Amino acid sequence: MTSTTVAPPATAAPVAQEKVRRGWTQHGLLFVAPFLLIYLAFLVWPTVLGFRMSLSSVNIAGGNNHLVGFANYAEAFADPRMWRSLWNTLVFTVLSTVPLVLLGLGFALLVHHLRFVQWLWRLSFFGPFLLPSAVVSLLWLQMIYPPDYGLINGTLGTKTLWLADPSVAMWSMVLTTVWWTVGFNFLLYLAALQSIPQHLYEAAAIDGASAWDKLRSITLPLLGRTTALIVVLQLLASLKVFDQIYLMTAGGPQDSTRPIIEYAYDVGFTGYRTGYASAVSYILFVLIVIVSLAQLRLFRKRAEVSS
C-alpha cells in the first residue's frame, strides 16, 4: 500500500542533470543515513525483536529465553483478563471518540463564528491539551473526583463515587480524557473551517440561504474529509490509552478500567513475563495496524487532491 506514495518522478529531470556532474548517488543515502540508523535501531529492530519475544518464554531479566511458538498467543486468547482489558480498550475508544469528535466540531464552529477575544476561547478549549498526563491525573484524582470535597460533587451536591464505583469509573476516565484532549480536534476543525473559501457563503447568502442552510449544505460537507481524518486519529489515540487510567485508577476498581496496554505492562514489568506481555501487545498492534491502514488511505487521498 505504500509503494504508490513513493516519490513521483516529477523531480527526476533536474536531478538527472546533476547525476552526470557529480557522484551524488551516495549523497542521497548520506542525507537519509542519520535518521535511518536511529529508525532501524529503535523502531524496526524492536518491532522484529518484539515479535520474536512474543514467541518465547523470555522474562524481563532476559532469562528463560526459549522459543515456544504461538503458545503465548494461545494463552492470551484463553485469558479472561486479556479479553477484559481488550474489551475495556474498545469501550473506552468508542465512548471517548464520539464526544471528542462532536465536541471538537461544536467548539470549533462556535469559536469560528465568534468575533471577540479569540485567544481566550483557544486557551480555554485547547489549553488542557498542553498539560502533561501526570498533571491532569493528579488534578482530577486529588481535587475533582473525590466524593466529598471534590469539585464536581462539591459543586453539584452529588455523592457519586467517580473512581471507586466499577460502573462509573470508565465514564470518569472518558470525562477526564474529553476535557484534556478535545482541544486537539478543536484546533484541527478550526483550521479546516478557516480554509473554506468565503465566497461560497457569500454566494449562498445572495441566494437567501439561512445560517442553518449554510451549515448543512456548505460547512459540514466540506468538513467531511477532516472529520474522517480526525475520527481515525482519535481511534488511534484512544486505542493507546494508558497514562491517565494507570495513574488514576491503576486499572481498577475490579479491572473495570484496565486497558490492554496496562495489562501488557502489568504482566511484563511487574509480572516479569515479557514474552507473554509481547504477545498481548502484538494483539493490540494488529488492531492498530488495521486502523492505520485507513489513515494511510486518507493521507494518500489528501495528497492526490492537493497535487
Add this chain to the structure above:
Amino acid sequence: MTKRFSFSQLVLLVVALALAVVWLAPIAWAIATSLKPETETTKVPLQWFGSEITLDSYRLVLDTGGIVKWAINSTVTTVIVTFLTVLFSAMAAYGFARTQFRGQRALLALILAGIMVPPHVLIAPLFAEMVALGLVDTWWAIILPQVAAPLIVYVLFKFFQDVPPELEQAAFVDGAGRWRVFFTIVLPLSRPVLAAVSIFTFITTWNNFLWPFLVSTDPNTMTLPVGLANVVQGTFGLRYAQIMASVVLAGLPLLVVFVLFQRQIVRGVAHTGLAGQ
C-alpha cells in the same frame, strides 16, 4: 474592527463564555487550592478562597521537591529530541524527495510503514534493548526512541516535494553542492513547516509519559511527568495544597508559552495533525 454587535453574536458569546468557564474550572480550582493554607483544602462545602492567600505551598514544593530538577531534565531531553528529530527528519525527507539512490523506494516504503507502528506496543523489546545497551537511567534512553518519528519524515517529504526545483538550480549552477543547497536554501525556505513540526514534536515529547516512566527509575534522570507520577503514588502524602502547587508549576510553562506563541502553536498543531496539507 468594530463590526455589528448582532443578537446572534451575543448568544454565541454567552454560550462560549459558559463553556469556557466549565473548561477552565479544573485549572482554576487547582490554582485556588494551591493558594490556600493546607488545613483548608478539603473543606466541605467547597470554598474557592481560604481564610488567606498564601504562597507557602509553592515555597515548600520548590525547596523540598525534585520539581526543579525534573523540569530541567524535561527541558534538556525535549530540546535535544526536538532538535535531532527535526534535523534528521528534514535531511531524510530531503534525501527522499530530491536525490536518488539505490534502494530508495524500498527504504521510503519501510519508513512509511513505520507510521503504523505504535511505540506503546514496543515497550518490552525497547526496554530489553536499552538494558542490553546499558542506557537505562540515562537521558539517551529517553531521547533516542523518540527521534525515530517516521510521521515527521513523511510531513517534510511531502513539503520538499512541492518546493520548486528552480530555486535550487541557480545555486547548483553557481557550483554549490547538495549540502550547501540544503542548509542555505531549502531549510531557510522551509521555516514555517519546520516551526510547525518542531512545535508538534516539542509538545508531544514534553508530555510523553509511558516511555520515560519505564526507563527512568532514578529521580535524578526523571522528566517532569514521571516525577509527578511519583507524587501521585504518594510521596507528598495528603498535602493537597502542595500537590496542586506542583500541578500548577508543572502545567504552567506550556500554557504561558501558548499564550505568547498562540498563532504559531495553533498552526503547528493543525498543520502536523493534518499531515502537511
